[in-house]
Amino acid sequence: MEKEVLYNDNMHFEHQLWKGELAFWKDELKSFNNxxxxLATRWTNKEVLxxxxxxxxxxVLHGGVIEDLQETIExxxxxxxxxxxEGEDAIDTQLAKKHIxxxxxxxxxxxIYAELKKEFFRFLEKYM
Structure with a gap:
């Protein structure tokens, strides 16, 4: 099996994509909480609550995961x-391994997040 070579520029680029994705998820969570x-004002049924x-x-849990992922990227x-x-051109194999x-x-x-969203949207369809 051929090893994947990761250059700093490529890792940085991927980090930027992930940061954007995580920011989007964080924003979505705000909307979901809204x-x-x-719903909390509409329903008194204990099962729905x-x-x-x-x-x-x-x-809340997913928000914590997002924070952890953002911290790791940083x-x-x-x-x-x-x-x-430091002007090091050598590939940091430890960092590349952690990146993968x-x-x-x-x-x-x-x-996990996609499944949570699917479930939540089904719930909204039922009770909105």
């Missing part, structure tokens, strides 16, 4: 910037 607030609380908790960016300042692992985390989170 929807929950609207329990589902509202479930989604509220999920959104750490990677700092390391890349440090190499640029992080890419997998992002892909997993994309899947």
């Amino acid at each position: 929807r929950l607030s609207e 329990a589902q509202l609380e479930h989604y509220q908790n999920e959104f 750490k990677h960016e700092t390391r890349i910037a440090g190499q640029s300042i 692992e992080f890419r997998n985390r992002i892909e997993t989170q994309r899947h």
Whole structure:
């Protein structure tokens, strides 16, 4: 199996894409929480309110994941910037390995978030 070569410019580019995606998710969560607030004023049914609380908790958890992912990107960016300042052209294999692992985390989170959104939209269709 051929090893993937990751250059700092490419990692930086991917970081920028991820940062945009994470900012979008964060913004979406604000909208979703606004929807929950609207629903909370419409419903008194305990089952519906329990589902509202479930989604509220999920959104808080996902917001925490977003913060963690953003922090990790910033750490990677700092390391890349440090190499640029020092004029190091050598590929940092440890950073490249972490980048690939992080890419997998992002892909997993994309899947988890997409499923959460699908569930939430079904819930909204039912109770909005």
